[in-house]
């Protein structure tokens with residue numbers, strides 16, 4: 418077996434692994450990055466963020482065309498191939514791949530294609546396709562092996578009629594109807610994207626509302642917009658099983674006795690950590706009750722020189738957070754000083770309309786602060802919203818009871834995932850809400866909604882005094 422040795426070895430080339438490897442190389446260390454697939458970038462690039470966001474761009478175009486009176490009945494051709502709706506994806510992926518390869522080369526990181534497993538706390542074996550296995554020793558190891566879709570035991574995902582988020586974009590044609598199992602982030606993004614493309618979508622979840630971790634005001638607007646487009650939200654309903662009826666449809670059987678029929682089904686019932694092949698017990702590690710690798714505030718596992726980052730350690734399970742965790746895990750492993758990781762991580766959901774929030778929701782703020790003041794601005798009351806014909810948009814600011822400190826900002830509507838960063842900066846600087854009134858925004862912009870919502874809070878504050 419080939420043998421090699423490095424200062425730091427990273428398992429996985431997703432957002433967490435990539436940033437971890439680059440950070441260590443910048444510190445002058447010898448670094449190897451192990452990736453089991455032919456491509457670089459992890460599920461973020463190939464099966465997650467980038468493909469779904471590419472489809473969303475086209476779905477939004479189709480939806481916006483329909484808002485033009487002359488095109489209001491515009492329908493895509495019945496035989497439209499899904500590939501044409503993500504036609505730029507291959508270009509985007511190729512560009513991303515070559516950028517990453519150049520970056521690894523430039524930083525002299527050794528890229529090893531193969532599947533890693535622990536032999537001991539400092540040794541990994543990498544199994545390669547049609548090549549001799551390699552044994553690698555490392556002073557420090559970062560596990561960034563990511564996650565994969567959970568397949569519930571009662572649902573057989575055949576990738577022909579019943580899909581998961583890894584395979585949904587391999588459908589040849591847009592179906593006429595789609596059932597989406599789940600009301601989480603993946604379900605909400607794909608349900609609204611396919612509905613905007615003209616597919617008849619039914620979204621089913623055991624909880625009363627989708628995206629339960631978000632502010633109710635935001636999810637109210639999301640459900641309303643989804644149903645305005647023709648979608649159906651079915652909450653408080655447990656899916657017992659689903660199957661292709663061998664004739665014309667997938668049948669989704671629910672605990673309340675209802676059966677929903679559709680041409681295809683997307684199962685978005687959560688994700689599980691990629692740990693099966695790693696043999697972490699040989700490193701002296703064990704999984705926690707959630708099937709994840711536990712780490713401390715420094716992203717260190719129970720074995721001091723082994724760190725973990727990204728989806729393999731659990732929530733927030735975002736590409737954005739994974740990148741920062743990867744970078745920090747590397748710094749901590751190499752004793753490079755990094756401050757505390759910000760807890761102010763925004764949520765950005767690329768549904769139609771988009772949803773985004775940072776800081777505390779109104780419910781969370783009421784729990785921790787008692788009384789709060791709230792200001793809301795609807796996009797259709799703002800010049801830019803009127804010009805763009807934005808129908809479902811709202812920005813909400815939550816402040817302390819004195820109407821001074823901003824506690825949270827949440828937005829629904831197009832551009833929400835960009836707009837939220839204005840609020841994030843205010844929160845990071847512990848700003849008073851007056852900042853949004855004192856500063857001059859470009860006109861006409863949706864950012865003006867910050868001022869309108871802030872003025873509402875200041876009005877309530879003045880009335881109290």
Ligand SMILES: Cc1cc2nc3c(=O)[nH]c(=O)nc-3n(C[C@H](O)[C@H](O)[C@H](O)COP(=O)(O)OP(=O)(O)OC[C@H]3O[C@@H](n4cnc5c(N)ncnc54)[C@H](O)[C@@H]3O)c2cc1C
Nearest residue numbers: 429431432433453459460461465533563727728734735736
């Ligand atoms: C449909 C979808 C849409 C998403 N959209 C967004 C979004 O808009 N914004 C956002 O912030 N996040 C989004 N996410 C979440 C985001 O993709 C993940 O949080 C992110 O990819 C996690 O990064 P990671 O580096 O931990 O793991 P991954 O990206 O999963 O990468 C892990 C890598 O490790 C490799 N690996 C695993 N085991 C081994 C082994 N034994 N040996 C060698 N290699 C191994 C895998 O092949 C993989 O390439 C989305 C996810 C999905 C599924």
Ligand SMILES: NC(=O)c1ccc[n+]([C@@H]2O[C@H](COP(=O)([O-])OP(=O)(O)OC[C@H]3O[C@@H](n4cnc5c(N)ncnc54)[C@H](O)[C@@H]3O)[C@@H](O)[C@H]2O)c1
Nearest residue numbers: 599600601602603604622623655656685686687734765766
């Ligand atoms: N824009 C983004 O940041 C983005 C986009 C996509 C995914 N992600 C990440 O991917 C992760 C996984 O997302 P997800 O949506 O698959 O998982 P999730 O755990 O958020 O949602 C799964 C949903 O399925 C429901 N469910 C499961 N089995 C059911 C049954 N039998 N009957 C009825 N309902 C059932 C659950 O109640 C739950 O609401 C998230 O943690 C998220 O952070 C992020």
